[in-house]
Amino acid sequence: MWRNEDRRVIGTRRTRMALALKNDLNLYAYHLPLDAHPTLGNNAQLARVLGLEPERRDDGSPRTCGPDNLVWLGAAPDLTTLGQLAARIQQRLGRQPLVVGNPDQPVARIAWCTGGAQGMLADAIDAGATAYITGEASESTFHLAQETGVAFLGAGHHATERYGIQALGQAVAERFGIKVEFVDLDNPV
Numbered sequence: 001m002w003r004n005e006d007r008r009v010i011g012t013r014r015t016r017m018a019l020a021l022k023n024d025l026n027l028y029a030y031h032l033p034l035d036a037h038p039t040l041g042n043n044a045q046l047a048r049v050l051g052l053e054p055e056r057r058d059d060g061s062p063r064t065c066g067p068d069n070l071v072w073l074g075a076a077p078d079l080t081t082l083g084q085l086a087a088r089i090q091q092r093l094g095r096q097p098l099v100v101g102n103p104d105q106p107v108a109r110i111a112w113c114t115g116g117a118q119g120m121l122a123d124a125i126d127a128g129a130t131a132y133i134t135g136e137a138s139e140s141t142f143h144l145a146q147e148t149g150v151a152f153l154g155a156g157h158h159a160t161e162r163y164g165i166q167a168l169g170q171a172v173a174e175r176f177g178i179k180v181e182f183v184d185l186d187n188p189v
Contacts, residue, residue: 034164035070035114038062040171042114043072045163046133049092052076052110066123071113073127082107082151085131093159095188098137101151107131114160125150135160136189158187 009017020027035042038061047054054074055063063073079085083103090096111124112133118141124132125148132150135157145152162184169180 040167042161042164045167065127066120071111071120073111089155095159098154100145115157157189
């Protein structure tokens, strides 16, 4: 069920919900915004998976920018070019990212926000990023990256957001001693 979608239970929505409706079950679902958590969140976990080192404030919290401070800032000390960063994303996330920029261009300060955060590219640019990683892209993202020379990497909404929920599941399992299972339904978007 997506935002701005017709809320009536007809057509495809009815088909999706048929099993629950047939068995008289209630369904409650929501999107958990897990980006900002400093250790279990999507941004923290994407940094871990990609080998990014977040910049830290004096209190140890990650240096951020953008709406609600969702965009993290940092670096990949062992990588120097956009091509190397793109190759790391492909190898670690298991998919070829959309790359806007010259593979030979240097990357120093990297900004990232998982999922559908392509609209925060301008915030990353204002914060001095030389590359920005997120899940999705839009036409305006392409043009802004081209016009500013800041590299853009669209690594997939699903691919960038699957690690936070896994970390949260593991923390819940450890804390409460319950079985948690992560079901990974791959999505190329």
